[in-house]
Amino acid sequence: MAGYMMLDGNEAAVQAMKMAKVKVISAYPITPQSSIAEKLSDLVSDGILKAKYLRVESEHSAMSAAIGAQLTGVRAATATSSVGLALMHEVLNVASGCRVPIVMPVVNRALVSPWSLWCDHQDSMAERDSGWLQLYCENVQEVFDFVTMGYRIAEHEDVLTPIMVCLDGFFLSHSMQKVLIPEQSEVDEFIGDYIIKNTYLDPTDPMIINNLTSPDEFTEMRYQQKVGFENAAKVMDEVFLEFEEKFGRAYRAVEGYRLGDAEAVIVSMGSMSGTVKHVVNMLRSEGKKVGALKIVSFRPFRNDLVNEMLKGIKRIAVIDRTAGLGSQGTPLWHEVCNSIDKASSDVIVKNYVGGLGGRDISIETIKKVFADIMDDHSQNRSPVWIDVKENAMDIRQVYINV
Amino acid sequence: MFDIKSEAKGLVSHGVSACAGCGLELIIRNVLEILGEDTLIVIPPGCSALFCGYGNETALKIGGFQGNLENTAAYAAGIKAGLEMQGNNHTTVLAFAGDGATLDIGIQSLSGMIERGDKVLYICYDNEAYMNTGIQGSSSTPQGASTTTTPGGKVTPRKDLMQIVIAHRIPYAATASPANLADLKRKVKKAKETDGPAVLHIHTPCPTGWAFHPSKTIKISKAAVDTGAWMLYEYDNGTLKVNYKPKSLKPVGEYFKLQGRFKNISQEEVSIIQENINSRFNELLLGS
Numbered sequence: 001m002a003g004y005m006m007l008d009g010n011e012a013a014v015q016a017m018k019m020a021k022v023k024v025i026s027a028y029p030i031t032p033q034s035s036i037a038e039k040l041s042d043l044v045s046d047g048i049l050k051a052k053y054l055r056v057e058s059e060h061s062a063m064s065a066a067i068g069a070q071l072t073g074v075r076a077a078t079a080t081s082s083v084g085l086a087l088m089h090e091v092l093n094v095a096s097g098c099r100v101p102i103v104m105p106v107v108n109r110a111l112v113s114p115w116s117l118w119c120d121h122q123d124s125m126a127e128r129d130s131g132w133l134q135l136y137c138e139n140v141q142e143v144f145d146f147v148t149m150g151y152r153i154a155e156h157e158d159v160l161t162p163i164m165v166c167l168d169g170f171f172l173s174h175s176m177q178k179v180l181i182p183e184q185s186e187v188d189e190f191i192g193d194y195i196i197k198n199t200y201l202d203p204t205d206p207m208i209i210n211n212l213t214s215p216d217e218f219t220e221m222r223y224q225q226k227v228g229f230e231n232a233a234k235v236m237d238e239v240f241l242e243f244e245e246k247f248g249r250a251y252r253a254v255e256g257y258r259l260g261d262a263e264a265v266i267v268s269m270g271s272m273s274g275t276v277k278h279v280v281n282m283l284r285s286e287g288k289k290v291g292a293l294k295i296v297s298f299r300p301f302r303n304d305l306v307n308e309m310l311k312g313i314k315r316i317a318v319i320d321r322t323a324g325l326g327s328q329g330t331p332l333w334h335e336v337c338n339s340i341d342k343a344s345s346d347v348i349v350k351n352y353v354g355g356l357g358g359r360d361i362s363i364e365t366i367k368k369v370f371a372d373i374m375d376d377h378s379q380n381r382s383p384v385w386i387d388v389k390e391n392a393m394d395i396r397q398v399y400i401n402v
Numbered sequence: 403m404f405d406i407k408s409e410a411k412g413l414v415s416h417g418v419s420a421c422a423g424c425g426l427e428l429i430i431r432n433v434l435e436i437l438g439e440d441t442l443i444v445i446p447p448g449c450s451a452l453f454c455g456y457g458n459e460t461a462l463k464i465g466g467f468q469g470n471l472e473n474t475a476a477y478a479a480g481i482k483a484g485l486e487m488q489g490n491n492h493t494t495v496l497a498f499a500g501d502g503a504t505l506d507i508g509i510q511s512l513s514g515m516i517e518r519g520d521k522v523l524y525i526c527y528d529n530e531a532y533m534n535t536g537i538q539g540s541s542s543t544p545q546g547a548s549t550t551t552t553p554g555g556k557v558t559p560r561k562d563l564m565q566i567v568i569a570h571r572i573p574y575a576a577t578a579s580p581a582n583l584a585d586l587k588r589k590v591k592k593a594k595e596t597d598g599p600a601v602l603h604i605h606t607p608c609p610t611g612w613a614f615h616p617s618k619t620i621k622i623s624k625a626a627v628d629t630g631a632w633m634l635y636e637y638d639n640g641t642l643k644v645n646y647k648p649k650s651l652k653p654v655g656e657y658f659k660l661q662g663r664f665k666n667i668s669q670e671e672v673s674i675i676q677e678n679i680n681s682r683f684n685e686l687l688l689g690s
Contacts, residue, residue, distance in 0.1 A: 023487040026480060052483040057514030061476035064469065064511070068444070068480025071467065074487050076480065090470055201481060203440050203493045206465030211454035 002182045009143045009172035012179050013079065013105035013165070014039040016147035018049050019187040020103070023074035026054040026065035030087065032117040034107040034173055036079035051077075059084035063091040063102075070100050071209065073196040075151070078102070081169065082109035082116075085123045089130065095162045096131025096225065098210055099198050101154035102162040103147060104132075108270065108321070109169040110357040118358020119169035121270065121321040125331050131225055133163040133232055134299040136269040140177035143167045145249060146296075151191045152239045158231035160198055168321075170358065171271040182247060190246060229300045236297060253297035254305040258284060262291030264315035264374045267306075267336050269295045272319065272361040279366040290370055295332065303339035310340060314347050317373040319386070321355040329383050348376055351383040359387055413439065413463040419452050423616025425607040425623065426450060426527050428580050430498070433525060436590040439464060441494045442485075444478045446471045446503040449534045449608075450527065472507040474499040475515035478522040494523055494594050500606075501528040501542035505561050516570040516599045523593050524601045526563060529608040537611045544631070545675055546658070546667040549611070555667055559678060563603050568637050573598040576636035576645075579605040581623035585634060585645055592638070605632040613662020625657040630679040635686055642690040654679055 007015065013036055025044065027037035043049035052069075056062045059080050066076035080088060085106055095102050106124050110116035124134060133154065135146045146165045154163040167173055199209045213221060236253055244250045257277050259265065266276045273294040283290045293309060295301075310316060320330030329337070333351035340347060352369050355361040365387050372384065389395075410416050413434040420427040426449055434441065443466035445451050453461045454468045469477040478497040485493055497515075499508060504526040515522055531549045532538040539549035541561040548555050567575045574596040578586040586604065593600035607623055609616045626632035630651040635644045654676050658664035 024480060024483045026476075026483075050487075052487050054479055054483055054520070055518060056476060056479070057510055057517075061473055061479075061511045061514060064473035064476035065480030065483070068467065068477040069484035069487075070480075072481055072484030072488065074484045076484070091473065094470065201442050201465050201467060201484075203442055203465055206439075206463065208454050208460040208462060208466050208468070210468040211460060212451065212456045212468075214457055217457060 002180055002186065004178050005181050006176050007140055007144075007179045008174050008176050009137070009140050009167045010035045010107070010174070011039060012140045012143040013147050013167065014043070015181055016144045017077045017103070018043055019184055020075055020148065020151050020191055022049070022051055022077035024052050024054065024066070024069035024076045025078065026056045026062045026069070026076065027078050028056050028059050028062045028084065030059050030080070030084040032081050032109050032169070033084065034079055034081050036105060036107070040077065059087040060091060063088040063095065066102055067091065067095050067098065067100050070102055071098070071199065071201045073194065073200060073202070075194045076102060079105045079107070081107040082111055082123045085127060086111060089127065092127055092130040092132060094210065097221070099160040099228070100162060101160055103150040103154055104162065104164050105143070105147060106164045106166045107169050107173045108166050116357040119171055119321070120356045120358070121166070122323070124164060124166045125322040127164070128299060128331060131161065132299065133161055133229070133297070135163065135165050135297055136295065137165065137167045137172060138271055138273045138294060140172055140175065141179050141249070142251070143172060144179055144181065145243065145247070145251065148187060148191065149239050149243055153232060153236050155194065156231070156235045157197050159228050159235050161225065161228045161232060166270065168271040186246065190243070233300045233302060251296060252305075253302045254309060255294040255296060256309045257292040257294065259291040259293070259309060259313070261289055262313055263289040264317070264370060265291045265293055265310065265313050266366065266369060267293045267295065267316060267318045267332065269298060269332060270321065272321070272355060275361060275363060276366055279363055279370065282363070283370060288370070288374075298332070301335045301339075303335070306336060306339040307341060315373045315376065316340075316347065316349045317352055317369050318349060319352045319354055319361070319369060323353055323356065324383065333383070348373070350376060350381065352386045353383050354386040361387070410463070414453065415461045415463075418461045420449070421608075421610045421616070423609040423619045424449075425580050425605075425619050426529065428619070429527055429586070429604055429606060432583055432587055433496075433590050434464065436587050437494050437496060437594055440492060441496055442466055442481055443496045443498055444469055444474050444481065446474045446499050446508070447534070448500040448503055449529065450498050450500065451534070471503050473511050474503055474508055475511040475522065475524060478524070479515045479518070479520040482520055482522055495521070497522055497524040499524070499526055500533070501526060501530060502532045502540040505542045505563055506540050509566070513570065516567060516572050516601070519598050521597065522599055524599065526601065526603050527606040528563075528603060529606040529611060530560075531611050533608050533611045546671050547663045548666060549663070555671070563601070564635075564637070567601045571640070572601060572637070574600040574636070574638055575603070577603045577605070577632065577634055579623050579627055579632055579634060580607070580620060581627045582634065582646070589636060611663070614660055618660065622657070622660055625660055628652045629654045629657040630683045631657045633683060633686060635690070642686065644686050644690045647687065651679065651683060
């Protein structure tokens with residue numbers, strides 16, 4: 001029988017990786033780290049999980065060892081955060097380019113500098129072009145469910161692309177929530193054994209993987225990855241439906257909330273989406289026509305669904321937990337802008353930056369965003385830093401020769 | 403694609419694109435002759451990557467992976483773990499990296515691999531600089547050698563790989579040289595049979611980078627061993643053994659004068675290097 005457990009996001013990710021029967025785990029506790037590595041280590045040490053635990057000496061080696069292991073035909077596991085993900089950058093591209101479908105929880109935390117241990121999305125946003133699929137979780141149940149579905153999506157022969165399951169640092173990673181965990185047999189039926197496809201390391205059927213590729217073929221190899229992403233969109237939809245049928249929880253790559261007659265909508269990702277929905281309910285009870293759009297799949301980005309679901313809505317606020325420095329807007333805002341039919345020139349898509357380095361995106365913050373977007377008469381379309389303090393420029397100011 | 407008229411005798415195809423007189427080519431052929439088909443190789447980008455091949459062609463008859471410059475040991479450790487978890491304890495996982503990929507950017511992942519006790523055979527073919535990228539100096543470039551980033555000759559002595567790996571209490575480590583192929587092959591066999599990590603540090607003369615005629619590769623290997631510029635020894639479960647003990651070492655200048663890279667070395671520098679060689683050789687003899 002399936003049963004409820006009280007788990008934080010880290011433990012939910014571990015449960016899902018355990019039930020996927022990962023065979024090799026390579027992990028490193030960089031600062032900031034998550035408890036995922038040590039919880040997996042406990043399971044191996046207690047004999048609950050039959051896996052080899054490689055206590056590697058860096059996140060770079062963690063991903064490298066995971067790639068090597070998975071190429072021999074087993075599921076490999078690792079997890080990371082913040083600067084650890086940045087350190088993996090080089091080899092993330094090897095995993096995706098060699099079509100190694102690793103499933104990796106990423107505990108979202110700010111990138112230094114300045115030093116921070118707390119949540120924002122700069123770490124995974126910096127890897128949005130690394131050729132990995134990216135799903136963002138709203139709550140701890142989603143962490144378990146998305147990691148579980150991640151194996152099905154990433155390993156599908158038309159996809160063969162690694163996947164990051166992103167969970168907000170502390171807001172999810174350290175937040176205890178009630179999670180429904182299925183039976184092992186149900187998970188076995190749903191994701192099955194790992195069957196290696198495409199590239200593999202087998203001494204009885206030798207192949208050399210990842211050798212030098214000429215300009216005559218490189219573009220085509222990248223194109224294959226692009227097709228993999230296109231296929232991932234379709235496969236993801238199918239896996240979501242199959243999961244719903246089997247486990248009863250419905251997920252979509254893009255989820256709308258009270259969009260029906262909405263005049264203003266907030267687009268968000270991750271744990272803040274729950275707060276957005278809560279505020280939508282509050283404002284709806286006051287008679288305000290507002291709604292929410294939650295992006296679950298950032299890679300592939302589902303412009304088709306976003307366009308469809310935002311049709312007719314004139315005021316769209318996009319909140320990102322990353323700064324988008326030097327750009328006209330943050331990554332999610334760019335994606336949303338480019339998803340909406342160009343014909344609708346009376347639509348305002350406004351960009352909000354908030355929740356950086358662990359700052360809470362509170363009910364008040366969300367209310368401020370709704371108030372701002374519903375009362376927008378300016379032509380200024382540069383991003384609004386919704387929760388920045390008024391004295392921002394005075395913080396840590398250094399006076400020279402005073 | 404080329405039309406293959408005759409099968410290669412070993413596990414490395416003939417007609418590879420190594421430079422004429424390349425020490426590395428001789429070494430990889432001999433290493434794979436001992437290790438056999440039940441081997442998976444990890445090669446970083448560098449001279450040895452030419453054996454991975456280009457596009458649809460490869461020079462190797464064994465399976466393998468071309469990794470990045472700094473993580474050869476980590477890929478190898480992961481491959482070994484994956485094989486072991488499927489009940490395969492027989493396949494040799496061979497990491498095959500140059501001095502830059504080992505002693506500079508790869509020292510961290512190598513250290514981790516040895517400390518964890520991962521059963522990987524790690525070979526560092528040491529041509530004493532970044533030869534594939536344009537002869538830039540590495541931490542294994544010997545003192546006095548000119549490279550494109552040490553044009554006036556390297557002012558500091560080389561990093562000592564053997565002492566580093568021995569400090570990890572590695573089960574087996576050895577130096578080797580094309581100067582003595584029988585000794586090299588014996589050590590490859592020994593390393594393959596080691597139940598744990600093994601490191602072989604193989605001197606790899608490079609006509610292109612060291613500036614000598616391609617016909618002189620073996621002569622130079624021998625000169626290095628005879629002068630103690632390259633010493634042959636092994637560390638086997640805590641015991642050090644010197645494999646070549648001449649009554650007296652020949653003057654290191656005899657080795658230097660065969661190569662263009664040492665042509666501007668001063669007599670004073672040669673004397674300092676000679677002293678270092680003498681004291682290191684005596685240390686080894688005392689330790690064994």
